């Protein structure tokens with residue numbers, strides 16, 4: 001991903017700085033001491049445990065300046081009790097949607113995917129001091145934002 005980003009962003013020259021880091025240990029990431037106006041995460045947070053997700057959100061919330069924004073596009077977890085209802089919609093988007101919750105969980109486990117409930121992700125952002133909302137939900141993918149007060 002970093003190689004791809006390096007290639008795609010090369011035309012911006014020194015305006016781009018790529019930093020590799022492990023979000024399960026965010027405080028070890030060697031970021032420059034810039035002031036950050038926004039943070040974007042696409043399809044990455046679901047690789048972390050729930051405790052690591054909450055810690056990563058708190059880390060990001062502390063990093064961004066007042067008025068700053070966190071934008072997250074990621075998977076959301078489905079509760080077993082609601083799986084049949086969700087699957088009825090997902091199947092219209094993707095005919096390979098599993099028939100049972102057990103199959104669904106098996107696929108997630110095999111892929112190393114650990115999505116969290118939408119309400120938990122919003123709660124962790126709020127706990128980090130942000131105003132949080134889901135702006136768009138499509139199947140099991142959510143666009144979640146957190147805005148820091150000015």
Ligand SMILES: C[S@@+](CC[C@H](N)C(=O)[O-])C[C@H]1O[C@@H](n2cnc3c(N)ncnc32)[C@H](O)[C@@H]1O
Nearest residue numbers: 001021022023024025041042043044045047048
């Ligand atoms: C499904 S890919 C998404 C990549 C890209 N954002 C996209 O949307 O195409 C998941 C990405 O999360 C990264 N990732 C997984 N665990 C991570 C962690 N603990 N810290 C940082 N990145 C991680 C992987 O390296 C991979 O690039």
